[in-house]
Amino acid sequence: xxxxxxxxxxxxxxxxxxxxxxxxxxxxxxxxxxxxxxxxxxxxxxxxxxxxxxxxxxxxxxxxxxxxxxxxxxxxxxxxxxxxxxxxxxxxxxxxxxxxxxxxxxxxxxxx
Amino acid sequence: xxxxxxxxxxxxxxxxxxxxxxxxxxxxxxxxxxxxxxxxxxxxxxxxxxxxxxxxxxxxxxxxxxxxxxxxxxxxxxxxxxxxxxxxxxxxxxxxxxxxxxxxxxxxxxxxxx
Numbered sequence: 001x002x003x004x005x006x007x008x009x010x011x012x013x014x015x016x017x018x019x020x021x022x023x024x025x026x027x028x029x030x031x032x033x034x035x036x037x038x039x040x041x042x043x044x045x046x047x048x049x050x051x052x053x054x055x056x057x058x059x060x061x062x063x064x065x066x067x068x069x070x071x072x073x074x075x076x077x078x079x080x081x082x083x084x085x086x087x088x089x090x091x092x093x094x095x096x097x098x099x100x101x102x103x104x105x106x107x108x109x110x111x112x
Numbered sequence: 113x114x115x116x117x118x119x120x121x122x123x124x125x126x127x128x129x130x131x132x133x134x135x136x137x138x139x140x141x142x143x144x145x146x147x148x149x150x151x152x153x154x155x156x157x158x159x160x161x162x163x164x165x166x167x168x169x170x171x172x173x174x175x176x177x178x179x180x181x182x183x184x185x186x187x188x189x190x191x192x193x194x195x196x197x198x199x200x201x202x203x204x205x206x207x208x209x210x211x212x213x214x215x216x217x218x219x220x221x222x223x224x225x226x
Contacts, residue, residue, distance in 0.1 A: 004154075033213070042203060042217040043155065088154045097168045098143070100215070102154030 004091050006103035014111050019079050021106035023072040023089035030094045032065060032072045037105075038085040046074075046087075079110045114138060116218035118204050124224045125194055132190045133221045137206030144187050145215060146179055147203040155203055161187060162209065194225045 003026045013019050023032065031050045035043035047056055049065035049072060056063045062075045072089055086107045090100040117136045125131050137144050142163050147155035158177065160168040163184040176194075181187040191198055201222050205215040 031213070033215070035215075042219055043205075043215075045214040045216070048213060090154075098145075098160050098162075098213075099157050099168055099170070100145075101157065102147075105152075105154050 004089060004101045004103040006087075006089060006106050008106055009104065010107045010109070012109045012111060013079050015081060016078050019076040019083070019108055021074050021087050021089075021108075023074075023091070023103050025070045025091050025093075025101075027070070027093050029069050029091040031092050032069075033090045033092075033100065034063060034072075034074055035088045035090060035102075036085045037088065041085075043088060076108075079108070081110050081112055084108060084110050116204055116206055116216050118202075118218040118221050120221055121219060122222050122224075124226065126226050127194060127196060129194055130190065130192045131194060131223065132188055133202055133204075133223075135187045135189070135204030135206075135218060137185070137187070137204070138216055139185075140208070141206035141216070142184065142209050143207045144181055145205040145207075146187070146189050147205065149201045149203055149220070150199075158189070191223075194223075196225045199223055199225045 006023050033048045034046040037043045047063050052069050053067045054065040060077045064073045086105045088105045089103040092100050119134045144161040146158040149155045157170050159179050161181040164181050176192045179189045201220045203220045204218045207215045
């Protein structure tokens with residue numbers, strides 16, 4: 001079955017440093033979404049990528065979708081303490097209807 | 113509050129008992145999803161409704177699990193003969209059929225099976 005893996009599992013950074021999490025799928029995806037989950041909270045939608053090679057930016061966050069549509073990344077520039085949380089990618093395969101497969105998540109800790 | 117709501121927020125039950133959870137999606141959203149999340153893991157897809165029709169169900173989902181969305185609005189998830197391995201956070205999400213497919217998640221129901 002479809003698997004979505006993320007690395008790293010945990011990341012500790014000093015405030016102001018950059019952060020990147022990588023998402024890899026075992027199969028080609030039709031689209032990919034990114035969510036942020038604060039400790040004790042529920043996932044909150046950040047963005048959706050659909051096109052091969054697509055790059056989208058939201059302030060300090062940059063999202064990329066690989067050319068082969070099997071991988072994606074989220075990069076945060078100059079982290080802030082408000083960026084703390086777990087970041088999940090969620091991919092939908094071309095033959096999986098509306099099932100989204102969530103990655104294992106990357107837990108980000110920002111040290112002030 | 114016009115977000116997704118779930119009830120109850122917490123449920124403690126003994127092994128072998130049945131439990132039922134409710135989800136009220138955002139009113140104009142016709143898509144509704146159920147997920148299960150355990151500590152340190154991402155949400156695991158359980159099932160999906162479009163209006164009142166259950167269109168997809170995880171192949172990994174035990175037949176002890178059943179979900180309904182009778183009028184295309186709220187949904188219920190029932191677990192029969194609960195097992196300790198069912199202990200998890202059960203998340204509901206809703207979305208519109210068109211647009212970015214953004215899923216709006218509820219606060220979840222935390223189930224503990226003793």
